[in-house]
Amino acid sequence: MPVVIVDGQEIEIGADERLNCIEAARRAGKEIPHYCWHPGLSVVASCRMCLIETGQRDAATGKVSMVPKLVPGCQTPVKDGTVIVTESETVKESRARVEEALLIDHPIDCPICDKAGECLLQDYHFEHGQPERRADLHPFTSRKRDVGPTISLFVDRCIMCTRCVRFTREVSGTGELMVTNRGAKEEIDVFPGFPLDNKLAGNVVDLCPVGALGDKDFLYSQRVWFMKREANVCGGCAAGCSIWTEQNQDTVYRLKPRENPHVNTWWMCDDGRYGWHHLHDESRILDAQHRAAGGGEGNGHAETAFQPVEWADVVTRLRADLEKAGRLAVAVSPMLTVEEAWLLCGVARSIDSSAFLALGYVPVEGNDESFPGGFTIRGEKCPNRKGVEEVLAAFGASGKTWCDLVAHIAAGHADAAWITAGYPKAWIDEPAAAAFAGLCCLVVQDLFDSPLMAHATWRLPAAGFAERAGTWVNIAHRAQSFRQAIRPPAGVWPEGRLFWNMLGRRGLYNPTAVRNEVAESSAAFAAIGGEMPATGVDLRVRQLA
Amino acid sequence: MTPFKPVLLEAVGVPEGYTLASYRSRGGYAPLEKILREKQPLDVVEMVKSSGLRGRGGAGFSTGLKWTFLPKDHPGPIYLCVNADESEPGTFNNRLLMEDDPHQVIEGIILSSFATRATTAYIYVRYEYPESWKRLQAAIDECYAAGLLGKNILGSGFSLDIYLHRGAAAYICGEETGLIESLEGKRAWPRIKPPFPAIEGVFRKPTVVNNIETMACVAQIARRGVEWFKSIGVPANPNNPRDPGSYGPKLYCLSGHVEKPGCYEAPLGITLRELVDHYGGGVWKGRKAKAAIPGGISMGLFTEAEFDTPLDFAGPGRVGCLGLGTAAVVVLDETVRMVDFLYNSCRFFAHESCGQCTPCREGTSWSLRMLERIRAGKGRLKDLDLLLELGNTMGMMPGSTICGLADGAAWPIKNAINKFRDEFEDTIKRTNPEGWMVTDPVPALAIVGAH
DSSP: EEEETTEEEEOOOOOOOOHHHHHHHHTTTOOOOOOOOTSSOOOOOOOOOOEEEEEEOTTTTOOEESSSSEOOOOOOOOTTTEEESSSSSHHHHHHHHHHHHHSSSOOOOGGGGGTTSSSSHHHHHHHHSSSSSSOOOOOOOOOEESSSEEEEEEEGGOOOOOOOHHHHHTOOOOOOOOEOOGGGGEEEEETTTOSSOOOTTHHHHHHHHSSSSEEETTTTTGGGOEEEEEEEEOOTTTTEEEEEEEEEEEEEEEEEEEEEEEETTTTTHHHHHHTGGGGGGGSOOOOOOEEEEEOOOTTTTTTOOOOOOOOOHHHHHHHHHHHHHHHHEEEOOSSSSSHHHHHHHHHHHHHHHTTTEEEEEOOOOOOOOEEETTEEEOSSSOOOHHHHHHHHHHHHHHHHOOHHHHHHHTTTOOOOEEEOOOOOOOOOOHHHHGGGOOOSEEEEOOOOOOOGGGSSEEEEOOOOOGOEEEEHHHHHHHEEOOOOOSOOTTTOOOHHHHHHHHOOOOSOOHHHHHHHHHHHOOOOGGGGOOOTTTOOEEEEEEEOO | OOOOOOOOOTTTTTTTSSSSHHHHHHHTTTHHHHHHOOOOOHHHHHHHHTTOBBSSSSSSBBBHHHHTTTTTTTTSSOOEEHHHEEOOOTTOOOHHHHHHHHHHHHHHHHHHEEEEESSSEEEETTTOHHHHHHHHHHHHHHHTTTTTTTGGGSSSOBBBBEEEEEEOGGGGGGGGHHHHHHHHHOOOOOSSSSSSSTTTGGGGGGEEEEHHHHHHHHHHHEEEEEEEHHHHHEETTTOOOOOOOEEEEEEEEEEEEEHHHHHEEEETTTHHHHHHISSSSSSSGGOOEEEEEESSSGOEEEEEGGGHHHHHHHHSTTTTTTTTTEEEEEEEEETHHHHHHHHHHHHHHHOOOOOOOOHHHHHHHHHHHHHHIIIIIIOOOHHHHHHHHHHHSSSSEEEEEETTTTHHHHHHHHHHHHSSSSHHHHHHHHHHHHHHHHOOOOOOOSOOOOO
């Protein structure tokens, strides 16, 4: 195995790994500061913050010969015997000078900058900078201009790392951003009439190491040090991007991509990024309600008003209602986690051992959209179709879809239906909802009111994506588990909690226990048992016996 | 001093010397025909290598050696780029060659392409040279008509197309990888090396980048022979194994405060004083010289006492300059204030820094603003130390930038302050009697703008 020597510490790297000095030093626990380098973008070696000293140890004699000048760590590949020095006086002086140079024209308006607290320029200045400002220059004030519908550019905060420019050229392939002017007058800009308006645009804000690119959705809404982040999975589409949900006191302020080489690498799309606003929508269903069955045939229950029901009562009354009604049909929403789907199927079968189980409505918007950098936004706008399908298969309802369920009810084979939904957007229209009109008991569990609610006897709230805990299986069979990032609004029980209680299980809803149970009970889910890596597992990888 | 009969500038003063007929009458294209008929590409590489020809663009790298860095048996295409983005202040020898003897350049290009197996050559002409553009294009058209360019040149089986590419007036396009980026239609940000252009250049194919004057030299070596070329100039220093010698004639661009500015051809190794006195007719208006730029502004400064340094590839380095550069000599007479000189130099580099690497982008602009303040009578002695620190730390040589522009910006700063420190200190003390000694840090934040 090749050996790299980082500040005297020998570390082994893989024989066919192609690492640069930054990556190799990171393995040894040494952080080489850098601005322009990003693992997902091409190397330009222009910020010069990662300058280090390198050398080569002779394999035969063990003598080290050093390169007589500083080299950029990002641009220098390591091989067997590479010597990296990250802490020498020369290196430290060079870093201090780069920091000093970057701050010459920087407005240093940290008190009014959104990036403060997570700004590399700030962090590196405290760590590597000089204690006093030697340049006798008044910094620019921070000019601001829009470069796109979602992005503002604070021109003078920019340190010209060009990550954003490279992103639009290499990953989104849209190339809106460019560098104008020359030397210290350089600016990032867009061509007139061609704003930064693509579905991956928000990533440039994450890429920006300083506060130059601001996300208008987040701008001035929260100080970053007040927020806590929870590893989460985006529920916006079937891609299942790994994300961070950043929240303060159960209010989400922004989502950021979480690095996952198997799913989204370093990016996420704007649909997902801004797709959390429905969580805090005023019109969400916030408590469990019931209304007595009545009214005319086919005309639903419109004239009877809903009455709130305590959750403890829901658990018992709902079961009693459904048992009384008879033949049950259940739509298992692809918004539910594997654990919730598993429990729901269990509840349904405990009420009616021959309950008809089917996959819930699968929202689809257009086709998959792929970008040159390899990122794909899926047309299927739900996170867990694969997972629910596998659960249904385990319950002998393999391949049953929403259409099958509607046909089943239309044919009069069901007396009661339990529709789990939880879709952030309107999903059913009145003609489609009419098919559910004649049932004795209709349970609808959703985020928002829909035409279906007109026929419901039970109106139950659903949880949003960040309010759930559990496992989703994306379109590429990768199962990712996540914890609850925020608590749902008061009065809302996440679906899993209701199902857990309806099954009469003791204690608090424990998704991990359910996950292990699923893994033990179903061969298809064998891979999700036990400890789950943060980047998830591939369901198709069966554990060895 | 024996007068030197111009070779590269043979056509200067010849009426219509830029035409094909005129060039042929001076013996042009005959060597090319002979070589295409009788020789192999490797013979030409060997010829140029043994002549000791070093690139005339500034760095002085051995031309033949550069050609051998191309990958062997590459399926192609291989490109030849001819750098005519002559933007080093004080330099104009390429213009003369392109305007007065374009065929000499083209013959050199055909020979070099033959040697490097390039089938496409680009000439990157700087924007400010419209006449060069016209003359070169006319010459290229003549060559196509005469079968000297195009498919199967003179029945040899060798094909070559030459394209002119006009730059958009930026100094950085003269840096070879900046030139390549610009040629590809991109912003001229020099590339990180490795890979060097010989491995991955224009359109990510092996590329040789040579200067116009180098091409003219190749043509003359083919016509007059290696022995002739080696008989001119300064032989290699036997005590320094890394000195390949400075052979051949060189075009010196003499300007500034001399009586007869112009482009003069002389053997490499002529001293700056000889150049000024014999060719330039001495310093103008009977004044005395104070300093001179030896080879374009980025090479640094000679003091008057250093004028006897030979202008070959090794000479300027001995007195603390960066090198011979483009051999553009600018003489400053005794009335020039060095603060003004350095201000002008810094202004140029701050304007031309491409802005890619932090130390150069910010360093050139900071040094300019310090010089502006010193000129405005608010200098401090501490500024000189800051300027020197900038000069010592920015550039490819300390490793803090990608290309050599910052080295070029640093050398005038270092040379001017080190060699004329007394004058700088006097100026600062005289113009800022109140504050020249202040060393306190400058208060950082006077204004914070709101949006």
